[in-house]
Amino acid sequence: MSSVSAPAAGRHKSRLGWNLLGLLVFVIAGFPVYWMLNTAFKPAKDAIDPDPSLLPTGLTLANFGRALDVADFWGPVGRSLAVSLAVVAIGVVVGTLAALALSRFAFRGRKIVIVGILAVQTIPLVAMIIPVFLLLNDLGQYDRLTGLVVTYLTFVLPFTVWTLRGFIVNIPKELEEAAMVDGCSRTGAFLRVVFPLLAPGMVATSVYAFIQAWNEYLYALMLLSQKNQTATVWLGNFTTKHGTEYAPMMAGATMMAVPIVVLFLLVQRKMAAGLTAGAVKG
Secondary structure: OHHHHHHHHHHHHHHHHHHHHHHHHHHHHHHHHHHHHHHHHOOHHHHOOOOOOOOOOOOOOHHHHHHHHOOOOHHHHHHHHHHHHHHHHHHHHHHHHHHHHHHHOOOOOHHHHHHHHHHHOOOOHHHHHHHHHHHHHHOOOOOOHHHHHHHHHHHHHHHHHHHHHHHHHOOOHHHHHHHHHOOOOHHHHHHHHHHHHHHHHHHHHHHHHHHHHHHOOHHHHHHOOHHHOOHHHHHHHHEEOOEEOHHHHHHHHHHHHHHHHHHHHHHHHHOOOOOOOOOOOO
16 A cells, blocks of 8 residues: 555655746746836835835826826837837748748758858847948948848847747658649648648747847847837836936836737747647558
């Protein structure tokens, strides 16, 4: 009896330990978000209290009104949304085609291209700010949203191509070949067979690209003027020579987080892989 219950007890303790570890990770990762929300809804004077309370002592919406009154809110948010959506649309289309070429076609220099994609991702973004600035200035794209979109694509596309390539490689070629035997062209086989199975990967990379473009600060600050600033740069308006207005800043950050949360809620069911498991036997 004891020999049977001992393994069960061990599994129970192991499961409990992993659950506690997961709870600890959740608390550490979620506490900054909680503190942002707590500060956004508390009175401004409590936000600068040297002895802050972990629990909200009073709730107010005044900070959100103050955030909307600082400079312009909807203009930067609209520009950030336009840039992010453009990066997602272009990045996914170009990334899918490039990933398909790297995973399905054998051509001279393919390994060099793959290594180059990995090498590009190792370069710190701050190291490219001056060359990018000079290049966009020569092309007449400085202080233009199109120039910012092209800049964001330079570090979003490598990740997109590499991730989508992994998804396409895991889709058996036999599925495409079977569709082509049944009369589909290569394009038709891709659209009818590969594309639906690739949807989770495209959704995952789209969310990544959107978050990267939406949250980026350094390039938006250096490549755009005050009149064309994006939402992340707009948050800097709360820091002045008289200090930082923490409560309105956290209210602005909360409003900026809403599109990301909504996007994730809309696509969370698609962010899973493994739809091709068992598709081909043998």
